[in-house]
Amino acid sequence: MRRTSAQLADGREIIYFDRPDAPERVLTDPRELSAVSTAAQMRRDPVLDEWVIMATHRQDRTLHPPTSECPLCPSRNGRQTEVPSPDYDVVVFENRFPSLSTNATGGEHTGLPVEHAPGVGRCEVVCFTPDHDASLGSLEPDYARLVVEAWADRTTALSALPGIEQVFCFQNRGRAIGVTLEHPHGQIYAYPFVTPRTRQMLGNAAKHAARTGHNLFADVLAGERDSGDRVIAESAHWTAFVPAAARWPVEVHVYPHRRVPDIPSLTDQERDDFVYLYLDVLTRLDALYDSALPYVAAWHQAPLTADAEHAYLHLQICSIQRAADKLKYLAGSEAGMGAFITDVLPEDVASRLRAASPVVT
Amino acid sequence: MRRTSAQLADGREIIYFDRPDAPERVLTDPRELSAVSTAAQMRRDPVLDEWVIMATHRQDRTLHPPTSECPLCPSRNGRQTEVPSPDYDVVVFENRFPSLSTNATGGEHTGLPVEHAPGVGRCEVVCFTPDHDASLGSLEPDYARLVVEAWADRTTALSALPGIEQVFCFQNRGRAIGVTLEHPHGQIYAYPFVTPRTRQMLGNAAKHAARTGHNLFADVLAGERDSGDRVIAESAHWTAFVPAAARWPVEVHVYPHRRVPDIPSLTDQERDDFVYLYLDVLTRLDALYDSALPYVAAWHQAPLTADAEHAYLHLQICSIQRAADKLKYLAGSEAGMGAFITDVLPEDVASRLRAASPVVT
Numbered sequence: 118m119r120r121t122s123a124q125l126a127d128g129r130e131i132i133y134f135d136r137p138d139a140p141e142r143v144l145t146d147p148r149e150l151s152a153v154s155t156a157a158q159m160r161r162d163p164v165l166d167e168w169v170i171m172a173t174h175r176q177d178r179t180l181h182p183p184t185s186e187c188p189l190c191p192s193r194n195g196r197q198t199e200v201p202s203p204d205y206d207v208v209v210f211e212n213r214f215p216s217l218s219t220n221a222t223g224g225e226h227t228g229l230p231v232e233h234a235p236g237v238g239r240c241e242v243v244c245f246t247p248d249h250d251a252s253l254g255s256l257e258p259d260y261a262r263l264v265v266e267a268w269a270d271r272t273t274a275l276s277a278l279p280g281i282e283q284v285f286c287f288q289n290r291g292r293a294i295g296v297t298l299e300h301p302h303g304q305i306y307a308y309p310f311v312t313p314r315t316r317q318m319l320g321n322a323a324k325h326a327a328r329t330g331h332n333l334f335a336d337v338l339a340g341e342r343d344s345g346d347r348v349i350a351e352s353a354h355w356t357a358f359v360p361a362a363a364r365w366p367v368e369v370h371v372y373p374h375r376r377v378p379d380i381p382s383l384t385d386q387e388r389d390d391f392v393y394l395y396l397d398v399l400t401r402l403d404a405l406y407d408s409a410l411p412y413v414a415a416w417h418q419a420p421l422t423a424d425a426e427h428a429y430l431h432l433q434i435c436s437i438q439r440a441a442d443k444l445k446y447l448a449g450s451e452a453g454m455g456a457f458i459t460d461v462l463p464e465d466v467a468s469r470l471r472a473a474s475p476v477v478t
Numbered sequence: 479m480r481r482t483s484a485q486l487a488d489g490r491e492i493i494y495f496d497r498p499d500a501p502e503r504v505l506t507d508p509r510e511l512s513a514v515s516t517a518a519q520m521r522r523d524p525v526l527d528e529w530v531i532m533a534t535h536r537q538d539r540t541l542h543p544p545t546s547e548c549p550l551c552p553s554r555n556g557r558q559t560e561v562p563s564p565d566y567d568v569v570v571f572e573n574r575f576p577s578l579s580t581n582a583t584g585g586e587h588t589g590l591p592v593e594h595a596p597g598v599g600r601c602e603v604v605c606f607t608p609d610h611d612a613s614l615g616s617l618e619p620d621y622a623r624l625v626v627e628a629w630a631d632r633t634t635a636l637s638a639l640p641g642i643e644q645v646f647c648f649q650n651r652g653r654a655i656g657v658t659l660e661h662p663h664g665q666i667y668a669y670p671f672v673t674p675r676t677r678q679m680l681g682n683a684a685k686h687a688a689r690t691g692h693n694l695f696a697d698v699l700a701g702e703r704d705s706g707d708r709v710i711a712e713s714a715h716w717t718a719f720v721p722a723a724a725r726w727p728v729e730v731h732v733y734p735h736r737r738v739p740d741i742p743s744l745t746d747q748e749r750d751d752f753v754y755l756y757l758d759v760l761t762r763l764d765a766l767y768d769s770a771l772p773y774v775a776a777w778h779q780a781p782l783t784a785d786a787e788h789a790y791l792h793l794q795i796c797s798i799q800r801a802a803d804k805l806k807y808l809a810g811s812e813a814g815m816g817a818f819i820t821d822v823l824p825e826d827v828a829s830r831l832r833a834a835s836p837v838v839t
Contacts, residue, residue, distance in 0.1 A: 162723035163698055166682045169723045170819040216819045230701030231722040287810035295807025313816035321527045337524055340591030361592040362523035362530045415814025446656025449648035453776025455674035458531040458577045
C-alpha cells in the first residue's frame with residue numbers, strides 16, 4: 118500500500134491509499150474554493166445528558182448531483198472534482214461540509230441555558246473506488262483491503278488530534294437512508310466526546326464485568342456462536358450474525374474472534390480475513406431483496422477515554438428495508454421512547470441471509 | 479363527556495368518548511373476525527440493556543388503504559369498519575395488529591442467548607374525529623378536549639393492568655414518518671417495562687436532584703422561560719418552546735407550569751388551557767412549510783415504578799422535515815452512535831414558528 122498526502126485548494130487534507138504499482142497521483146488542486154465553514158457547534162441536552170451537534174452550513178450541501186457532476190469521481194476530461202487526480206484506488210479527504218471542524222468557532226452564544234462549545238472534530242470522506250457505479254461489495258478482496266488500511270490509518274491519525282475522544286468509521290448507503298451522493302463512499306467522524314451509544318454499551322460492559330468477570334461482547338459472540346441459529350457467515354477470525362435482539366429489519370453484527378479495541382489493532386491476517394467475510398456478507402445483503410440494500414454500516418471502536426477498558430471492536434450493519442417494497446420508520450415508540458419494535462424474527466432474517474447466494478462474478 | 483364501552487367482534491374493547499348531547503352509539507359489531515394474534519414477544523439486548531419488541535404479525539398490517547376502505551371511519555352505508563357506530567366524537571379501541579398484547583404468548587424459545595418474555599401489554603388506537611380529512615389541529619377546542627379526556631382515561635385504566643410499567647400516548651402523523659392510515663388518529667402503548675428514553679431521562683433527573691436539589695425538568699422549563707429566545711407560545715398554565723439542544727429539524731416541547739406526573743393529574747383548567755395552546759402550536763407547525771407537517775408527538779408521563787419520583791409530564795413534538803422539500807434521515811452518526819447532528823439552530827426554528835400565523839378559521 119502506498120500512502121500519499123496533499124492539500125486541496127481550500128487547505129483540506131487529501132490522502133491517497135494506492136496499490137504499490139498504481140501511477141503517481143496528481144496532487145495539485147487548481148480550483149478556487151472559498152474557505153470551509155467553521156461554524157459547527159454543539160450543545161448538551163440536559164434532559165438526556167447528550168451532546169447534539171449543530172452544523173447549519175450543511176443545510177445547503179450538495180444533494181443528488183447527476184453522475185456527470187459527481188464530486189467524488191476523479192478529475193477527468195477537464196472537469197475538476199474533489200479529487201484532483203485523474204484516477205485513484207482509495208482516497209480520503211476532509212469533508213467540504215463538515216459537521217465538526219478542527220478549528221470550529223461556533224457556539225459562542227450568550228445566555229444559552231445549556232452547556233455549549235465549538236464543534237471541534239474532523240469529518241472525512243472515504244471514496245472506495247473511482248468507479249461511480251461500483252459498490253464496496255463488488256470490489257476484489259485485494260482492492261477492498263485498501264479500505265481497511267485507510268480506516269486503520271485514519272483511526273490512528275485522528276485519534277492523535279487534540280480534543281478527540283472517539284473515531285467512527287461508517288458507511289451510509291442508499292437514498293432511503295438519506296445518502297446525498299451516489300458514488301460508493303464511506304465517512305469518518307472524529308468526535309470530541311464519547312458518543313451516547315458507546316457510553317451506554319461500555320457502561321453495560323463495565324457492569325457485566327463486575328457481575329460476571331467476563332467481557333460482555335465476548336459473551337455475546339460466544340452465545341451466538343454456540344447457538345448458531347443466527348450466524349450467517351464465519352471465517353477463521355470473524356463471525357457475522359444477526360443479534361438475538363436485533364432492532365432493525367435487517368441487522369448484522371461482525372465480530373473478530375480476538376478481542377481488540379480498534380481497527381489499527383487488527384493483524385494483517387485478521388484484516389485479510391475480514392475482507393473476505395465482509396464481501397460475502399455485503400453480497401448476501403444485496404441478494405436478500407435482489408437489489409442494492411440501503412444500510413448503515415458502523416464500526417464500534419474503543420473511545421480514547423478511561424472507560425474504553427471493556428470495549429470490543431465490532432461492525433454493526435443495519436437496514437430499514439423491512440420488505441422488498443417496505444421501509445421501517447422510526448415513529449412514536451422508537452423516536453419518542455427509544456423502544457424498538459420489529460416485524461421480523463432475527464432467526465428468520467439469518468436463515469434468509471444464509472440462503473441468499475452470493476452472486477458469483 | 480359521556481363514556482361508553484363495548485366489545486368488537488374479536489373481543490377487543492372499544493370506548494366512545496362523546497359530547498353529552500351526542501346520539502347513542504351502535505355497540506354491536508356484526509363482522510366475523512379471526513382472533514387477534516398473541517405472538518408478541520420481547521427480547522433484552524444485552525449490549526444496550528434494552529428490551530426490543532418483536533411482533534411478526536404486524537408485517538402484514540393494513541397499509542395506505544384508499545379513503546373508501548379506511549378502517550378508522552365510522553361504519554356507514556353498509557360498510558363495516560373498526561368502529562361499528564355510524565358516527566362518533568372520539569373513539570379508542572384495541573389495535574387489531576398489536577405490538578403488545580395482554581395475553582401474549584410469544585417468546586417461548588429454547589436456547590436463546592438473551593433474556594426473553596411474552597410481549598405483554600396493550601396497544602390502542604385513538605380516533606380524534608370521524609372526519610377522515612380533518613386533523614387534530616383543525617378541531618374546535620371543546621372537541622379536542624375530548625382527546626385529552628380519552629388520554630387521561632386510558633392512562634388511568636391501562637396503568638391498572640397487571641404487569642404494565644409505563645403508558646405512552648402519542649401521535650404519528652404523515653407518510654414521511656411511516657403512518658399507514660391517513661385518518662387522523664393517535665395511539666396508546668402500555669409497556670411492560672420502563673422505556674429506554676424514560677429510564678435515561680429519570681436517571682439524569684435523579685442525578686440533577688442529588689447535585690442541585692432541583693427538579694431537572696423544572697429547571698429546563700425555567701431556563702427556557704427566562705431566556706425566551708426559543709419560546710413559541712405561552713398560556714397561563716403551559717409553555718411551548720424549541721429546546722436549546724433540539725435534535726430534530728423541528729422540535730417543540732410543551733410543559734405544564736405545574737409539575738405533575740401524568741395527564742390524569744392535570745386539573746380541568748390545565749386541560750382546557752392545554753387544548754388552546756396545543757391547537758395554536760399545531761397550526762403554526764403546519765404553517766411552517768405551508769403543508770401538513772409530518773411529526774411524532776410523544777407524551778412523556780411518569781412510569782409506574784419507583785424511579786418516577788423526578789418525572790415531569792411534558793409533550794415532545796418532533797419532525798424530520800428539515801426544509802419544505804428535504805427530510806432529515808437518521809444515518810450513521812444517529813443510528814450507529816446515537817449522536818445527533820442538526821442543520822438548523824433552535825433559535826431560528828423558534829423564530830419561524832413564532833412568525834408562522836395560525837390560520838384563522
